[in-house]
Amino acid sequence: MIEAIRNYFIQCPLIESDGVVGVDYLPPEATSYAIYAPGDVNGGYIKKWVGGGGIKQYSFIFASRFDYSLETVQNIQNSNFYHELQYWIEQNNKNRILPDVQGAQKIEVVQTGTLSLVDESQRRAEYQMIARLIYDV
Secondary structure, eight states, X not given: OHHHHHHHHHTOTTSOTXXXXXXXXXXXXXXXXXXXXXXXXXXXXXXXXXXXXXXXXXXXXEEEEEEOOSOHHHHHHHHHHHHHHHHHHHHHHHTTOOOSOTTEEEEEEEEEEEEEEEETTTTEEEEEEEEEEEEEO
16 A cells, blocks of 8 residues: 555656655655655544445655755745645546555545654754545445
């Protein structure tokens, strides 16, 4: 599942061509990305059908590390990345472009990208977006 989500994001035109997309590891370099999968309660079920099956979610965090400074322009660019990423996801949902997961319905952004960590000495910051893949089983 996480590999399919990673492959989905690698296709995003906002991801720099030399940007690394890690899994459970965010490289220390600026302009790097990672997918974290913290796990879901109740096996990920949102709804269970009486006869079996249902609708599940796979929650994940999309994280990035960008240059950071006291200059407002740089930090606005970092923040705008997540607004554009959310728009890209919404357009993909409309066009049924989804991770290669059987029964995939959509990706929902639960929390848009927010600043989560600043490393003043390296002049870098980490941002995170919480999302979930909704799919039928």
